Amino acid sequence: MNRTIAISGFALLLAAVLLIFFDEGYIRFNYPDEEKYPVRGIDISHHQTDIDWGILERARLDFVFIKATEGGDHKDSKFGEYWKRAGELGLARGAYHFFTFCKPGREQAENYIATVPAGDGLLPPVIDVEYGGNCSARPSREEILREIDEFSDIVERKYGSRPLIYTTNQSYRDFISDELPGYLIWIRDIYRTPRLPDGREWSFWQYTNRGRLWGIKGFVDLNVYNGTRGEFSALLTPN
Numbered sequence: 001m002n003r004t005i006a007i008s009g010f011a012l013l014l015a016a017v018l019l020i021f022f023d024e025g026y027i028r029f030n031y032p033d034e035e036k037y038p039v040r041g042i043d044i045s046h047h048q049t050d051i052d053w054g055i056l057e058r059a060r061l062d063f064v065f066i067k068a069t070e071g072g073d074h075k076d077s078k079f080g081e082y083w084k085r086a087g088e089l090g091l092a093r094g095a096y097h098f099f100t101f102c103k104p105g106r107e108q109a110e111n112y113i114a115t116v117p118a119g120d121g122l123l124p125p126v127i128d129v130e131y132g133g134n135c136s137a138r139p140s141r142e143e144i145l146r147e148i149d150e151f152s153d154i155v156e157r158k159y160g161s162r163p164l165i166y167t168t169n170q171s172y173r174d175f176i177s178d179e180l181p182g183y184l185i186w187i188r189d190i191y192r193t194p195r196l197p198d199g200r201e202w203s204f205w206q207y208t209n210r211g212r213l214w215g216i217k218g219f220v221d222l223n224v225y226n227g228t229r230g231e232f233s234a235l236l237t238p239n
Contacts, residue, residue, distance in 0.1 A: 029191045030207035037224035039232045041065070043096065043206065046078040048216055053085045056215030062232070063092040063225070065126055065166075068116045070098035072107040075115050083117070092236060094123030096166060097151075102135035105150030112151075113158050122237045124161035126186065127151060130171045144175055152183070160237055164203060173197055184235075186223075202226055 034040075041063035044051070064086045067076040079095070086093045095116040099108060112125065127148060139147075152163045164184035167176060172187065177198045186204035187194045194202050203226055211222035225232050 028208045028210065030189075030193070032193075032205070032207055032224045037205075037226065039063070039225035039227070039229055041091075041223050041225070042211070042213070043067075043221045043223060044078075044082060044216075046076050048078070048218070048220060050217070051082070051085070052215040053089055054215070056213060057089055059213050059215070061091060062229075063094065063123060063223075065094045065096050065123070065223070067128075068095035068097060069108070069111045071100040072103040072111050075111070079115065092121065092123055092232075094126055096126035096128050098128045098133070099148065099151065100135050101137045101139055101144065105147035105152075106154060108147075109151045109154035112155060116159075118159055120237055122159070122161075123235060124184070125155050125159055125163040126166050127163050128166045129175060130166075130168045130188075132168070141175055141179075145179055148180065161235075166204075166206075169194075 039062045041061050043065040045067035064082075066079055066082045066086065068079045068083075069075055083093060083095070095112075097108060097112045116125070129144075129148065148165075156162050162182055162184075164186055165176060165180065166186040166188070168188045172185070176183075176185070177196070177200075184203040185196065185200060186206065187196065187202045188206040188209075190206075190208050190210075194205055196202060204223055205226060206221050206223045208222050210219045213220055
């Protein structure tokens with residue numbers, strides 16, 4: 001009996017320690033193979049506050065996606081600074097827009113275009129489509145797809161690249177599965193290697209939202225590209 005109690009107590013203690021380490025970002029579910037996924041990067045917003053870019057350079061990142069805009073008028077307070085510093089570091093840069101269900105695609109595209117510079121060597125624009133942090137409105141799937149396409153058509157004419165879509169598994173199932181074939185997919189899955197329900201290939205994978213890197217206080221999202229370095233380079237706007 002005492003031995004059983006001791007084993008149970010040790011198991012509970014071990015589980016508690018592992019939970020703390022997971023919660024603090026020191027261990028995670030996903031460790032993508034560097035040979036299979038050699039192209040690595042992060043995505044950031046004002047939540048990362050002050051970044052020491054000199055120290056961050058040691059992480060040997062390939063790309064960074066930076067939050068630029070949200071909805072029809074919101075602009076991320078750190079976008080301009082982060083965009084400039086990432087360019088100085090030589091990172092491939094892309095800007096993402098948090099797509100709200102409460103505003104027309106055209107209005108959101110105009111906000112994005114007014115904020116994000118066009119240029120050479122940039123990653124495609126990104127539309128962030130997810131429930132978390134969105135407004136309470138729930139238009140139909142058809143309405144949302146129509147507004148996404150309107151946003152994308154306007155943005156593509158400006159930047160020369162069709163936006164890619166960042167999404168969670170739930171939002172992918174609800175809105176995107178078997179739809180929008182002309183878009184690359186950036187999927188969030190912090191528990192396992194992604195497998196999209198319609199069999200589609202994904203292009204980027206956000207594999208943890210609790211990563212840790214020197215130069216960034218607190219957590220940062222870590223990502224990989226699903227392809228070779230040559231294929232990644234082909235995504236960039238021509239120099």
